[in-house]
Amino acid sequence: MERRTRVRFAPSPTGPLHMGGVRTALYNYLYAKQHGGDFIIRIEDTDSHRFVPGAEEYIIESLRWCGIIPDEGVDQDGKVVETASERHPHAPYRQSQRKPIYRKYAEQLVENGYAYYAFDTAEELDAIRAKAEAAGETFTYNQKSRLSLRNSLSLSAEETARLLEETDTWTVRFKMPENEIVKMDDLIRGHVEVNTDTLDDKVLWKRADELPTYHLANIVDDHLMEISEVIRGEEWLPSLPLHYMLYKAFGWTETQPRFAHLPLLLKPVGNGKLSKRDGDKMGFPVFPLQWVNSEGEKSRGYREDGYFPDAFVNLLTMLGWNPGTEQEIFSMEELVNAFSLDKVGKSGAKFNPEKAKWFNKEYLRMKTDKELTEAFIPVLAQHGINVTPCEKGPDGACIHELKADFAGKTFSKFYVKSLVSLIKERATFVADFWDIASYLFISPAEFEAYGVKAGAANAKPADPRAAADPRAKVFDDAATAPFLAKDADKFWKPDSSAMAIEAAAHVCAMEGDFTKEAVETALEEYIRGKEWPMGKVMNCLRLALTGASSGLGIADIVSFIGRDEFAARMEYIKNRLG
């Protein structure tokens, strides 16, 4: 029987969606699109106690950021769909709004002998459980114990009717049959069999809040919404037999969806599933977007950490799925074509933050210089750098000119774009551009010791002399200011520094434009002509230009900052370090 593919992602709004949840949504989305079907978002908010304000909005926004757009769901084009319509005959998509639907299905099961009324209160059951545990046993509400508990199976019809009328804490429980083998098929795990004797009588509906539990709501909604495949996390595999029994009890086995249980996402080191704590501890996000809880605690998000949504989607898809080829980089469109459930693995996947970064790096390289420039401008603004839009020439076209005003902290967009083009292969995130090339926007006031890594050096206290120096004011951002080591002169040696100063003076005196090629040729020819050690002289220049012992090529730097700034930086280091 051919039937339209309809899959759903059904989160519970009890907190932010974590990356495992995003992956589940993504697999559902890819499956739907590949089969030309519908992807539906349904909110499972049947637990009034655990509702978290803002969680639903967070979930929708996260999926939207990832490019996972529902065909049907609570939110359509920014508008909440609350009632059924021609376009949305299956609405509403929030279970709390479907409340009236479930009761009759629960009652239907009781009438047909598949379920019964139970009058034990939650407190009574807690007490029984505690007692059993103290005796070293486990209490289960099942075919063995049900007749000794208070329910419509053990009580008289009159007593049942009276309690139904007079109390409002009763529930409807599924009457799990005895010694029956449930035979199930999972699209990922294959055939699975379970004996019903190992299962318990689950609560399906609660009189107290007149809401169904997950199991009932899920089966009823999947049926009414004509879901063809249920793709969900592995944690649901143990409830699959119950779900099979429910479809059978309702008489819906003909249209029962097919099931696929996805492997879990595990923590990078050690054992267990990925949790928020792992991210905090190891420095990577576990949430797609930043989340601030009611106590004001922030959890980082992939978006805020600088990941591109397409990179995030790509890396998430590869956790537990493979294309069967050696291709690793996929656009959403390619994923839609390549995805298949039978290439999804069975075992849990440990998340590797290093590989996640690698994906972002690959995506960053694929972005155009224009895109990256636009993304970098806000980062520059955070560091107090202004970028002027392109200036129109007489013919109306943009003038591509490297304009740098260090005193005014203002640079032309072409300057930024050219720079981005030069350094994008070195970065993982757009924010890295600043760390890589901040010296192309601000003059170094301090000088890192030769061989001292920037990270370690920044941890040391700055030289007090710097504060007294007017040029040091250029660095109002202490965190990015290169560090002046006490022994910077270990590197800035009298002989090589004199050579660097002389070579720089020669280059500054040359005529013509300060292009990279011109500077490179002039500088190298001069140094070679003098038979000076190229490495030592170049490194002295680098210290003067960047304040650090590593960085871009000298000719690149000089061509960017220009003649005047080059001369000024040489003059400054000469005065500072002698």
Place this chain on the structure above:
RNA sequence: GCUCGGUUCGUAUAACGGUUAGUACCCAAGAUUCUCAAUCUUGUAAUAGGAGUUCGAUUCUCCUACCGAGUACCA
């Protein structure tokens, strides 16, 4: 405890029952360069253990070990 799932280099994974067990990330070395990064080349490293079926097992079966999930009037 019980039930159900799972197990290939450190990690993600590939391999009709027949391969020198492949690829990517990480790590290391070399090349290159004015440094760093990038790039290129090379390298280290795995079928959890034990039986069985078979001419032949990473692949099929069973046992053990380990890991995970579930065991709520939560999803």
